[in-house]
Amino acid sequence: MQGVGFRPFVYRLAFRYALTGFVRNTPSGVIIEVQGIPSLLENFCSALRSDAPPLAKIEAMEESSIACISEEGFVIGDSSSGVEVETLIPPDIALCSDCRRELLDPSNRRFRYPFINCTNCGPRFTIVERLPYDRPFTSMHGFSMCPECAGEYHDPLDRRFHAQPNACPVCGPALSLVDASGKPCTLSDAATETVALLKIGRIVALKGVGGFHLAVDARNDAAVHRLRTRKGREAKPFAVMMRDMRVVAHFCELSDGECAALTSAEAPVVLLKKRSVDGLSPSVAPGNDRLGVMLPYTPLHTLLFDEELDVLVMTSANFSEEPLVNENEEALLRLKGIADAFLMHNRPIYLKCDDSVTIYSSGLLRQIRRSRGYVPAPVYLRESGAVVLGTGGELKNTITLLKGTHALMSQHIGDMKNFEAYRHFQHVAIHLQHLFQTSPELLVHDLHPAYMTTQWALKQELPVLAVQHHHAHLASCLAENRETGPSIGLLLDGTGYGTDGSIWGGEVLIGDAAGAERFASFESMPLPGGDAAVMQPWRAALGYLSRSFSTMPDLPFMKERSIQPVLELLQKKVSVYETSSCGRLFDAVAALCGMQGEITYEGEAAIELMHAAGGTMGHSAFRYALQAENGRWIMMVSPIIQDAVSAVQQGVAVSEISRRFHRTLVSCFTDIIRKASEATGIKTVALSGGVFQNVLLFETLVRELEDAGYRVLTHALVPSNDGGLSLGQAVIGRSFLTGHYRGIH
Numbered sequence: 001m002q003g004v005g006f007r008p009f010v011y012r013l014a015f016r017y018a019l020t021g022f023v024r025n026t027p028s029g030v031i032i033e034v035q036g037i038p039s040l041l042e043n044f045c046s047a048l049r050s051d052a053p054p055l056a057k058i059e060a061m062e063e064s065s066i067a068c069i070s071e072e073g074f075v076i077g078d079s080s081s082g083v084e085v086e087t088l089i090p091p092d093i094a095l096c097s098d099c100r101r102e103l104l105d106p107s108n109r110r111f112r113y114p115f116i117n118c119t120n121c122g123p124r125f126t127i128v129e130r131l132p133y134d135r136p137f138t139s140m141h142g143f144s145m146c147p148e149c150a151g152e153y154h155d156p157l158d159r160r161f162h163a164q165p166n167a168c169p170v171c172g173p174a175l176s177l178v179d180a181s182g183k184p185c186t187l188s189d190a191a192t193e194t195v196a197l198l199k200i201g202r203i204v205a206l207k208g209v210g211g212f213h214l215a216v217d218a219r220n221d222a223a224v225h226r227l228r229t230r231k232g233r234e235a236k237p238f239a240v241m242m243r244d245m246r247v248v249a250h251f252c253e254l255s256d257g258e259c260a261a262l263t264s265a266e267a268p269v270v271l272l273k274k275r276s277v278d279g280l281s282p283s284v285a286p287g288n289d290r291l292g293v294m295l296p297y298t299p300l301h302t303l304l305f306d307e308e309l310d311v312l313v314m315t316s317a318n319f320s321e322e323p324l325v326n327e328n329e330e331a332l333l334r335l336k337g338i339a340d341a342f343l344m345h346n347r348p349i350y351l352k353c354d355d356s357v358t359i360y361s362s363g364l365l366r367q368i369r370r371s372r373g374y375v376p377a378p379v380y381l382r383e384s385g386a387v388v389l390g391t392g393g394e395l396k397n398t399i400t401l402l403k404g405t406h407a408l409m410s411q412h413i414g415d416m417k418n419f420e421a422y423r424h425f426q427h428v429a430i431h432l433q434h435l436f437q438t439s440p441e442l443l444v445h446d447l448h449p450a451y452m453t454t455q456w457a458l459k460q461e462l463p464v465l466a467v468q469h470h471h472a473h474l475a476s477c478l479a480e481n482r483e484t485g486p487s488i489g490l491l492l493d494g495t496g497y498g499t500d501g502s503i504w505g506g507e508v509l510i511g512d513a514a515g516a517e518r519f520a521s522f523e524s525m526p527l528p529g530g531d532a533a534v535m536q537p538w539r540a541a542l543g544y545l546s547r548s549f550s551t552m553p554d555l556p557f558m559k560e561r562s563i564q565p566v567l568e569l570l571q572k573k574v575s576v577y578e579t580s581s582c583g584r585l586f587d588a589v590a591a592l593c594g595m596q597g598e599i600t601y602e603g604e605a606a607i608e609l610m611h612a613a614g615g616t617m618g619h620s621a622f623r624y625a626l627q628a629e630n631g632r633w634i635m636m637v638s639p640i641i642q643d644a645v646s647a648v649q650q651g652v653a654v655s656e657i658s659r660r661f662h663r664t665l666v667s668c669f670t671d672i673i674r675k676a677s678e679a680t681g682i683k684t685v686a687l688s689g690g691v692f693q694n695v696l697l698f699e700t701l702v703r704e705l706e707d708a709g710y711r712v713l714t715h716a717l718v719p720s721n722d723g724g725l726s727l728g729q730a731v732i733g734r735s736f737l738t739g740h741y742r743g744i745h
């Protein structure tokens with residue numbers, strides 16, 4: 001990877017051990033030739049591994065001996081050998097410990113300079129306009145380095161050797177704090193004044209690495225409330241930024257893996273279990289036993305915390321599912337009425353990139369939203385092949401470009417129904433191709449004819465392939481695990497267009513990237529109003545009840561709703577959609593238990609139902625049944641609904657209903673997987689789909705399947721939700737180009 005400081009690191013090591021020779025980039029990797037005293041050569045080799053800069057991950061190292069020659073000094077060879085060099089732009093990297101020390105050192109010339117960086121840290125992906133990764137082609141091109149900075153930049157022994165965004169207070173970008181009308185309101189230091197505003201409960205829009213955040217003191221309940229009201233975000237949890245690990249440990253439970261993730265160079269948001277929320281505004285993450293936490297990852301963030309101000313709500317400055325706002329003017333315009341003040345700077349953001357969101361479960365850090373810090377580092381594939389572009393799905397969209405053994409996944413783009421997000425999508429689709437200097441032979445899109453991503457693919461003058469949603473989920477999980485053989489895919493999510501035109505989402509597909517057989521699915525249930533039912537789980541509940549009972553049972557939740565019109569729709573079968581969705585099953589059970597009948601973001605009801613279980617599985621299960629029908633197994637939903645209803649009528653607590661429901665699903669899934677394995681002899685199971693973000697279901701199922709002797713493939717590097725779809729699509733596209741594609745049957 002370029003710009004991760006590997007070659008200067010090698011130079012410094014060679015210098016340390018008095019070796020001569022060179023280091024050079026080649027298409028197949030880095031070549032180092034060194035000559036010197038044998039013991040020092042050994043030291044050099046072990047230091048290469050142990051002291052490599054945080055961003056330079058050595059995948060493999062080969063050594064061989066050659067004859068000595070007469071040479072002097074050590075040189076960094078240029079990559080200009082005429083051969084095409086694989087250039088990888090590194091992701092944006094959190095402030096390193098060396099820069100943090102300098103930032104807080106009053107004697108350093110960059111003391112409190114909010115744009116301090118070096119080869120080991122700072123912005124990359126978001127400032128690169130085009131290749132090669134060189135300052136003139138980044139958003140730093142407007143700043144010319146002062147002699148001191150230039151000296152560092154050209155000195156191979158300096159930590160800032162070839163650090164493209166290198167800057168200082170004399171020559172680099174500067175902060176400005178303006179009020180809601182855009183008028184400057186700083187008397188002295190902008191960061192200090194921002195802290196003062198935050199302390200009195202003001203909402204400040206902050207320009208960061210990949211876009212704007214809205215920040216507010218997370219201990220100030222009135223202020224957090226005001227942010228929710230102004231932003232029109234009722235319940236969706238806010239991420240917080242905490243001053244340091246001490247503060248995190250006070251509020252949250254922390255495992256070693258979670259500590260490592262928080263303090264990593266990628267610095268993602270990690271969803272941590274709440275420990276004590278004393279002192280934190282209850283509106284930060286209502287109805288959720290987890291808190292999305294990150295540490296300050298830029299020098300600017302570091303300057304915003306002190307002894308009193310130790311937790312900030314830090315939420316993307318966007319409107320619902322729109323991508324981040326990035327330019328200063330746009331921020332002032334679009335965040336009018338939300339932010340009381342704007343802390344901005346004059347280093348443009350070339351590419352928007354949200355914070356990444358992760359969770360640690362079953363022993364691995366798992367991506368929920370793979371963005372800043374990870375993108376555009378490749379996901380490594382087992383096999384090479386044609387250049388293919390997967391356009392992703394409709395929600396949580398990402399794009400994936402396959403080039404060689406690299407799957408280049410874009411950052412989280414968002415909800416394609418939103419026009420701004422769609423524009424961002426178009427920009428990213430082009431930018432990815434420029435950045436990696438390639439263009440696809442084939443575009444792969446979702447089978448859904450109405451998706452914006454489908455529409456876009458059809459408008460390009462390139463061959464296209466439509467791929468079934470859950471097949472793409474399966475292929476994504478296999479690709480991430482570098483698995484090519486056939487597997488039993490358990491694919492659980494909210495919505496995916498099926499080959500029969502109905503809405504799928506609780507599927508067992510057996511196969512691989514080339515094709516799969518629909519071995520089993522949930523019993524089909526009527527969904528009155530289609531998409532309207534996604535935000536109104538009580539509608540889903542009515543649909544599920546109507547098919548599970550011949551006479552509608554009387555349940556408390558019905559009294560609060562005007563159910564008659566919906567029942568009529570169901571009876572007349574007008575705008576009623578058939579679905580085997582697992583997400584809707586969660587919604588229906590949540591609603592008939594009397595949980596929220598209307599939600600403000602997709603999956604809210606399912607998340608609340610999971611939290612009700614308090615992390616415990618039930619001992620007893622509801623009834624479920626597996627029925628063979630037209631050569632496919634049906635996982636019957638109606639007995640589950642019937643038992644859930646009697647539990648509600650008997651006054652069983654919601655927590656217990658949730659536990660039994662989770663137990664039922666795990667038993668049902670292990671049963672159907674056993675049948676699939678007996679039928680095919682396959683012992684590998686792949687789990688994919690947004691429902692697997694349910695930690696209780698996921699962890700229990702993984703454990704029980706592994707105990708039963710299966711090899712279980714799961715997502716970690718790639719989201720299991722629709723953010724991972726584009727990878728699966730692109731890999732399926734390759735099997736199409738080699739003539740192996742069979743599709744779903």
Ligand code: ZN
Nearest residue numbers: 096099118121
């Ligand atoms: Zn640094």
Ligand code: ZN
Nearest residue numbers: 146149168171
């Ligand atoms: Zn300078």
Ligand code: FE
Nearest residue numbers: 493495496722
């Ligand atoms: Fe999906």
